[in-house]
Amino acid sequence: FVKQTYELEGFIGFAGIGSAKFRSIVEPGKRLYLLGRIIKYKSRKHTIHVTTSVQGIVDGTMVFEAVISGMQL
Numbered sequence: 087f088v089k090q091t092y093e094l095e096g097f098i099g100f101a102g103i104g105s106a107k108f109r110s111i112v113e114p115g116k117r118l119y120l121l122g123r124i125i126k127y128k129s130r131k132h133t134i135h136v137t138t139s140v141q142g143i144v145d146g147t148m149v150f151e152a153v154i155s156g157m158q159l
Contacts, residue, residue: 098136098156106152112144119143125153134158 112118119142126137135157142150 097159098134099159101135101155101157103155104153106150108150110144110147110149112142112149116144118149122154 120140121143122138122140124136125139126135128135135155137153137155140152140154141148
């Protein structure tokens with residue numbers, strides 16, 4: 087994964103989650119890094135739908151992975 091940000095106007099809201107695998111517990115006080123890669127991007131008229139492959143990392147260990155979908159609100 088490479089750090090990259092996308093400048094979108096508005097807010098991307100949570101639309102769904104799939105293929106989630108939880109591998110470890112995230113304890114309070116630990117820093118959770120979310121790494122994502124866009125795997126699908128659709129733009130229709132005034133609506134944007136985004137699907138990303140996401141990993142959660144704590145202390146260098148992957149604690150979860152999932153596919154998360156969102157849409158512009």
